[in-house]
Amino acid sequence: MPPIIKTESLTKTFGSNTAVNGVSFEVQKGEVFGLLGPNGAGKTTLLSMLCTILKPTSGTAVINGFDIIQEGAKVRQSIGIVFQDPSVDADMTSRENLQMHADLYGVPVSEQESRIQEVLTLVQLEDRADQFLNTYSGGMRRRLEIARGLLHYPRVLFLDEPTIGLDPQSREHIWSYIRQLREREDMTLILTTHYMEEADELCDRIAIIDHGSVVALDEPSALKQAVGCEVIHLETDEPEKLQDLLMKIPEIEKVRVTGGEVRASVAHADDELPRVMEIAFKAGIRMKSVHLTRPDMNDVFMHYTGREIREEGHESMGRMAMMKRRSSR
Amino acid sequence: MSELRGIYTLWLREVKKFVRERSRLVNAFVQPLLWLFIFGTGMKFSATVPGVNYQQFIFPGLVCQAMLFTAMFLGISVIWDREFGFLKEILVSPISRSSIFLGKMLGVSTDVMIQGIVIFPFAFLIGAQMNAVIFLLSLPVMLLITFGLVCIGLTFASLMKSFEGFGLIQTFINMPMFFLSGALFPLNNVPQWLQVVSLVNPLTYGVDALRTVMIGQSWNGIAPVSVDIAVLLVFDVVMFTVGTWAFSRTE
Numbered sequence: 001m002p003p004i005i006k007t008e009s010l011t012k013t014f015g016s017n018t019a020v021n022g023v024s025f026e027v028q029k030g031e032v033f034g035l036l037g038p039n040g041a042g043k044t045t046l047l048s049m050l051c052t053i054l055k056p057t058s059g060t061a062v063i064n065g066f067d068i069i070q071e072g073a074k075v076r077q078s079i080g081i082v083f084q085d086p087s088v089d090a091d092m093t094s095r096e097n098l099q100m101h102a103d104l105y106g107v108p109v110s111e112q113e114s115r116i117q118e119v120l121t122l123v124q125l126e127d128r129a130d131q132f133l134n135t136y137s138g139g140m141r142r143r144l145e146i147a148r149g150l151l152h153y154p155r156v157l158f159l160d161e162p163t164i165g166l167d168p169q170s171r172e173h174i175w176s177y178i179r180q181l182r183e184r185e186d187m188t189l190i191l192t193t194h195y196m197e198e199a200d201e202l203c204d205r206i207a208i209i210d211h212g213s214v215v216a217l218d219e220p221s222a223l224k225q226a227v228g229c230e231v232i233h234l235e236t237d238e239p240e241k242l243q244d245l246l247m248k249i250p251e252i253e254k255v256r257v258t259g260g261e262v263r264a265s266v267a268h269a270d271d272e273l274p275r276v277m278e279i280a281f282k283a284g285i286r287m288k289s290v291h292l293t294r295p296d297m298n299d300v301f302m303h304y305t306g307r308e309i310r311e312e313g314h315e316s317m318g319r320m321a322m323m324k325r326r327s328s329r
Numbered sequence: 330m331s332e333l334r335g336i337y338t339l340w341l342r343e344v345k346k347f348v349r350e351r352s353r354l355v356n357a358f359v360q361p362l363l364w365l366f367i368f369g370t371g372m373k374f375s376a377t378v379p380g381v382n383y384q385q386f387i388f389p390g391l392v393c394q395a396m397l398f399t400a401m402f403l404g405i406s407v408i409w410d411r412e413f414g415f416l417k418e419i420l421v422s423p424i425s426r427s428s429i430f431l432g433k434m435l436g437v438s439t440d441v442m443i444q445g446i447v448i449f450p451f452a453f454l455i456g457a458q459m460n461a462v463i464f465l466l467s468l469p470v471m472l473l474i475t476f477g478l479v480c481i482g483l484t485f486a487s488l489m490k491s492f493e494g495f496g497l498i499q500t501f502i503n504m505p506m507f508f509l510s511g512a513l514f515p516l517n518n519v520p521q522w523l524q525v526v527s528l529v530n531p532l533t534y535g536v537d538a539l540r541t542v543m544i545g546q547s548w549n550g551i552a553p554v555s556v557d558i559a560v561l562l563v564f565d566v567v568m569f570t571v572g573t574w575a576f577s578r579t580e
Contacts, residue, residue, distance in 0.1 A: 051421055077423040087414035091346055103338035104422035106331030148418075 002065070004029045004156060004188045005050070009059035012045050019045040021212035022059065027205075029155075030185045032178070034203035035192040036297070042212040043192040044084060047160050050190070051081050064155045077105065080149030084160040084192075086141055090133040094125055094144050097133065098151055105152035119147035123177060139170030146177055157181065159191040163198060171198075178202050196297035206297075210305045220297065227295045227303040229253060230269035232276060234262040235288040245279050252276075260288075269294070335424035336432035343436025347403070347443065354447075357399070361391050361448045365455055368513075378515050380547045384455040389539040390512025392445050393532060396471065397478055399444040401503050403437045404482015407576075408492050416579075426577040434479055434572065441475045442468075458543065466542045473561040474535035480568035487575040510536045516551055531564040 003026035012020040020042045027033045035043045048054040050061055052072040061068045064078040088097050095116060102112045120126040123143040133141060142162065149157055162178070163171040179202070181189060193199050199206050200220050208216040208223075216223060236242055239257045246255045246264050251272055254265040266272045269292045280287060347353070365384065373383040410416040419429055452459035485498055507513075509523070510532040516524055527533050528551075537550045538557035550557075 053417070053421060073423045073425070076421055081421055083414065083417060085414050085417075087418040089342070089415045090413065091349070092342070096342075096345075100338045100342060101418070101422075103334045104419065104424055106334060106423065109334075 001029065003027055004031075005033075005061065005063050005190070007050070007059070007061040010046065010049060010056050010061055011058045012042075012049060012054060013057045018212050020049070020056075023209075023212070023214055024059075025207055025214060025217060027188060027190065029188055031204045032182050032189040032191070032202055034199040034206040035190065035209055036194070036196070036199040036206050036301070037192075037209035038194055041194075041209045043194075043209055044160055045212075046209070047158055047190070047192055051079060051158060052076055077152075078155045080152065080154035080157045082142070082145045082149045082157070082159045082162055084164060086138075086145070088133055088141055088144060088148070090136075093130050093132055094120065094136075095129045097144065098148055101148045101151050107152050115151055115153075119150050122150070122180065123147045124173075137170075139166050139173065142166060142170070142174065143177070146174070150181075154187070156188045156190060159189065161192055161194070163193070163195065175202060196301065200297045208301060208304050215304045216300070223300045224295045224297070225267070227300050229265040229267055230292060230294045232264045232266060232269050232273060233289075233291050233293065234264070234276070234280070235260055235290070236262065236280070236285055237288070238285050241283065242280055242285050245283055245285075246276065249275065249279075332424060332428045335422065336428050336435065339419070339429060339432025340436040340439065343403070343406075343433065344439050347440040357395070357444050357447050361395055361451060364391050364394070365451055369455065372513070380549065381544055382456070385457040385544060386515070386540075387513060388452055388455065388457045389543045390510070390536055392448050392467075392471070393474060393510065393512055393536045393539060394507055395448055396441050396445045396475055397507055397532060398503060399441045400437065400475060400478035401482045401485075401498060403440055404479055404484075405486045405489075405492070405495055405498075406437070407433065407483060407486035408489060408495075411579075412492070420579070427573050430483065430573050430576040434476070434483060434569070437479045437483070438472070438475045441479060442471060445471050445475070458545070463543055467539060470535070470538045470542055470558070470561075473558065473565060474532070474539070477531060477561065477564040477568045480565070480572035484568065484572045484575045487572070487579055506530055506532050509533070511551070512536050517549075531560060534560040534564075 005027040007024055007026075009022040009024055010020055011018070011022050023046060035046065037043050045054065049056050050063065050068060052068050052075050055069065063075050066074040066078065068075050089100075092100075098116045098119065099112065102116065107115060116129075117126065120129050123146055125140065125143060125147065128136070128140070133144070136144070146159070146162070149159075159178070163174050166174065175198070178189065178191070181187060182202075191202065203220060205217065205219050206223060207214045216226075218226070234242060237260070239260055239262050242262050243255050243257050246252055246262065249272070252264050252266050256263045264272070264276065273290070273292070277287075277290070365388070369384040369387055372387070378386045407416065410419070420426075449459065449464060481502070485494075485502075489495075509527045509530045511527060512532075516527050516533070519527075534552065534557040537552060538554050538561065540548050541550050541554045541557070552560075
């Protein structure tokens with residue numbers, strides 16, 4: 001089966017600044033594909049090219065069999081987009097916004113009403129469908145935008161930083177909708193985020209983007225594995241004795257003692273833990289506590305880019321979005 | 330077919346927004362009233378127009394003024410759409426750029442026509458000649474004036490990147506077009522240079538045509554009504570082409 005999205009050395013330069021640099025990847029139908037990277041890494045620029053808003057400087061991409069440069073209208077018909085910045089008409093009601101969208105995308109008139117009801121139900125806004133959006137919270141508007149993006153049954157749904165600037169509760173809502181969408185096999189989701197947790201939680205595969213290039217691309221678990229081992233932490237009164245015993249297990253790569261704690265590095269901590277416990281028990285070593293740690297996406301990002309992803313407050317995010325909007329004029 | 334549906338929905342949005350804005354409707358009603366009664370009464374005693382009552386003379390001019398200002402103001406709304414992000418939603422839809430422009434243009438034009446028609450009942454108050462025939466004959470002339478003006482507004486909005494430039498348009502487009510259109514004073518007796526400038530102003534022909542329709546035989550216009558209409562048609566076609574071009578360039 002051909003991939004639903006295929007990019008070929010997609011590049012975009014603004015003057016002397018290369019925002020996206022020769023990006024090539026393939027996304028399979030039904031996947032949830034994450035673009036993870038810090039602000040300014042080129043995620044939105046990449047997305048804008050895929051959505052036919054920006055023309056690539058060189059390279060191209062094919063979405064649902066249509067070329068983004070030659071067949072823009074057909075690409076636009078195949079995709080749904082949830083922008084990073086709000087893009088609803090606040091002087092209109094939810095239903096009116098959805099109605100406009102259905103008309104713009106040529107949703108058959110006979111189906112419009114039932115589809116609008118369907119997407120409103122998905123994002124739990126059916127009770128407020130006839131209220132004006134200027135009475136909505138930011139989270140509700142974002143939910144409406146997701147509903148709107150789904151209205152024309154797109155083959156690919158793009159979500160650009162879907163939870164940016166939202167409170168934890170709203171974020172949890174959005175995540176649950178995305179999980180529901182994942183169940184639909186006919187739809188592919190592309191989401192950009194600078195939240196490690198979000199990428200790890202939602203995506204089947206993740207491309208890590210830094211300075212406009214893809215620096216790593218794999219499943220979250222594989223990315224984490226590539227970065228390093230899992231660690232079993234054992235707190236005991238006789239750490240040296242335990243260390244000697246554990247060194248004899250071939251699966252355990254490294255055993256260190258720090259303070260009263262033994263740290264055993266191992267590929268699959270879950271599998272080795274019972275054996276470790278058994279050895280300790282037989283030797284009569286008393287454990288005080290045991291826990292496991294696994295590398296998270298933050299470690300993965302550090303590993304590939306040499307720095308930590310910048311977590312910024314919402315306020316400065318807003319300002320950055322403004323600046324970006326200004327400079328794009 | 331889907332293009333038509335898209336044009337329709339964009340048209341509907343403009344009209345809904347216009348009708349819902351109460352303060353704008355109040356303003357639409359009161360402003361021409363002030364012009365007619367205060368300005369009109371004042372000028373009646375200082376300006377004379379051969380053969381016609383002054384208030385009767387400025388009535389078509391004020392209809393044009395209301396339409397001009399509304400067209401410019403609403404045309405600029407493209408900038409608001411861009412500012413609040415809604416423009417992006419329209420631009421990424423499968424509808425073509427020229428259809429988006431057409432939908433927007435027809436919507437704003439409908440608003441402008443409503444604005445112009447709102448003023449008609451005042452004709453009775455000031456004793457200007459008004460009846461069903463005059464009203465019906467006025468509509469197509471007003472429509473021709475409206476299309477071109479709206480396209481000017483939309484063109485500027487497509488080229489301008491922020492709302493700050495609106496003041497400039499007010500000063501350099503709106504006011505000169507209004508003052509040099511013969512809306513407030515007849516152009517027969519003005520100096521040659523002023524007359525020349527007025528004759529390149531498309532609104533002059535709009536005011537003139539509307540006046541011919543409203544006042545009738547006693548109005549001695551600057552050009553036969555057929556010439557007025559021809560000029561307006563050319564104006565509309567040119568501005569529509571320019572506007573579509575300007576809007577299609579927006580990223």
